[in-house]
Amino acid sequence: MIDLETFSAEASGFLASHLKRREHADTRWGAGSDRIELHGLERRSDAEVAAEVAAARSWQAQCFDAGYAWITGPLAYGGRELAAAYERRWRELEQEFAAPDRTSLNIGLGMLVPAILAHGSPELRAEVLPGLNRGDLVGCQLFSEPGAGSDLANIATTAVRHGDGWMIRGHKVWTSKAQFGDLGLCIARTGAGGPPQRGLTVFLVDMHAPGVEIRPLRQMNGRASFNEVFLDDVGVSAARRVGDVDDGWSVVRTTLTNERAGVGSGATAPGPRLLARILCLARHSGAASEPCVRQQLADIYTRVRLVDLTAQRVQAAGRAGRAAGPEGSIGKLAHAGNLQRMSAAVTSILGPRLAADTGEWGEYVWSDLVLGAPGVRVAGGTDEIQRNVIAERVLGLPREPEASA
Ligand SMILES: Cc1cc2nc3c(=O)[nH]c(=O)nc-3n(C[C@H](O)[C@H](O)[C@H](O)COP(=O)(O)OP(=O)(O)OC[C@H]3O[C@@H](n4cnc5c(N)ncnc54)[C@H](O)[C@@H]3O)c2cc1C
Incomplete structure (x- = not known):
């Protein structure tokens, strides 16, 4: 296994050959650009946001190909299977450079990847984890609905069996990055009776599939970061189910726990x-x-x-x-x-x-x-x-x- 010092030297060389060093204008008034890094909260036009997402995907792909995008992930799915100390060192080193902001990939990397790794079948992991980690696939989270936010188990979206697969119908809201999304982690009701947390199942929806309609919602900072998503009899294959039928709540818990840890962690704060x-x-x-x-x-x-x-x-x-x-x-x-x-x-x-x-x-x-x-x-x-x-x-x-x- 590569030792931490050799890893650091290689990573520094990779960063220096791809990026400029970051200007430290934080403490000097009037020096350089007055841009403040707010990780996705900045006022931006739709075109600027689209350019940000494209830059994030391109940088993620370069990092993945060089072995720096999923340092702790399993080798079998494109990771490097190194300890978390290597990941931490990489983040410290990357901070020194003006790397593209990859906030737009956070949902895919920080929520979909851990949920699929923990609950997806080996075939599903092999199919989507390399693409998500390389930025080829952008992920979004189809959880909240007009009548279900804090009370998420109250969702009304349904999934019914259709041939070998499933058919999903419902209305999601606040879906961040849906307009750039390729895969949506979607919670739907598949069973009735019992406590509301039972009878829910999680699926990976192809955001380009027929029946998916995305309508942007503009916020007070001018951005349209999130969207309404209408799912009108959207077909999903059985292979795209995440976790067991009617046991989607455990997938939801994994996803939300990782979301909160991600928002509060030093990586994004x-x-x-x-x-x-x-x-x-x-x-x-x-x-x-x-x-x-x-x-x-x-x-x-x-x-x-x-x-x-x-x-x-x-x-x-x-x-x-x-x-x-x-x-x-x-x-x-x-x-x-x-x-x-x-x-x-x-x-x-x-x-x-x-x-x-x-x-x-x-x-x-x-x-x-x-x-x-x-x-x-x-x-x-x-x-x-x-x-x-x-x-x-x-x-x-x-x-x-x-x-x-
Ligand atoms: C910037 C942003 C991005 C988002 N991105 C996504 C996304 O990508 N995917 C997605 O699925 N969702 C997303 N959401 C939705 C978000 O998860 C919900 O808005 C949130 O869970 C609250 O749900 P709600 O809006 O329905 O409010 P409600 O649940 O209706 O809450 C209204 C008020 O009641 C309070 N309240 C509710 N229940 C309780 C309780 N039990 N105890 C005490 N107080 C309570 C709440 O704190 C709140 O003040 C996003 C939201 C924002 C603001």
Whole structure:
């Protein structure tokens, strides 16, 4: 097996030959571009988003072909089967370079891949895992519906047997990246009776199949990141079922646990870099000498460190071979709260300069954070739902009473 130092030297060589080094403009006012990395929350036109997705796919393919896209994954499905320390080293090294933002692939890589690896048949894994990990296939998550978000077991979409396969009919909503999607992980009702979590089955829907209609939903930051998806008798082969018939809830749990761990983990949480930029703004504007702002920033610093330490615990658990657990909910809740606090801090520093572009470097750009942060408190399970998970699964408090009880 390759040792970590040789791996690092090879990875550094690969990165240097493909990318430019990142400019460290985070702490110097007015230096370089004032762009803030918000991992998908930035205001972008549809054309810019499409270009971002194309760049992400291309970079993912180059990384996959060189053995850096799925470092811990099984050899049989295109991974490299190395320990998590190698993955961590790769991320640290990649941070030094101006790599394309791969947030658009997060659902496929961070949710579909672990769910299929844990619950899919060997044939299904062999069929789709290399493509998902190479960025040839973009994944999306067809869970939420108009009448089922937090209460996901309440879904109305149905799947009925049709010949050798299944026919799916229903209406999904908030489906991020569906407009670029190739595969949708879809939960549908296949059985009746018993508790609502029973009788659900998960399928991989071909997003280009006849009967799939995608309608974009525009958000307050101007982006149309998510969509309504109408499934009008969409055929799915039996081979595209993930997990057992009527046992889809275990697939849902794996997917959501990985989603929360992903949002809260250091890999996606841009906290320290954002905080450095806010400090730069506070110094430049003179707000850094105001006691209330100083208190606000000290509070954010402490909480950003806590998210970082929690992420390290989640990653350490992963390295020890433990599946992602409720710590992911703590990280997700804390990260969403930190973005909200940062948003409040820049709002108090900038005031009306957030609402209109004066042309000043590094000011109006913060409106992206202010308009994007609220969605993070909802996506992947709302703050209240994370608190329920923490109360029940971490603190051991009694379960929430059923509405019908
Ligand atoms: C940016 C973004 C991206 C998304 N991407 C996807 C995606 O790709 N795929 C997908 O399937 N879904 C996606 N979603 C949907 C997301 O998972 C749901 O919006 C979320 O689970 C909440 O469901 P809901 O919108 O139906 O709100 P509801 O569940 O109706 O909740 C409304 C309010 O009631 C509160 N509430 C509900 N139940 C409880 C309870 N038991 N205890 C306490 N409070 C409660 C909630 O916290 C919330 O404040 C996305 C959402 C956003 C904002």
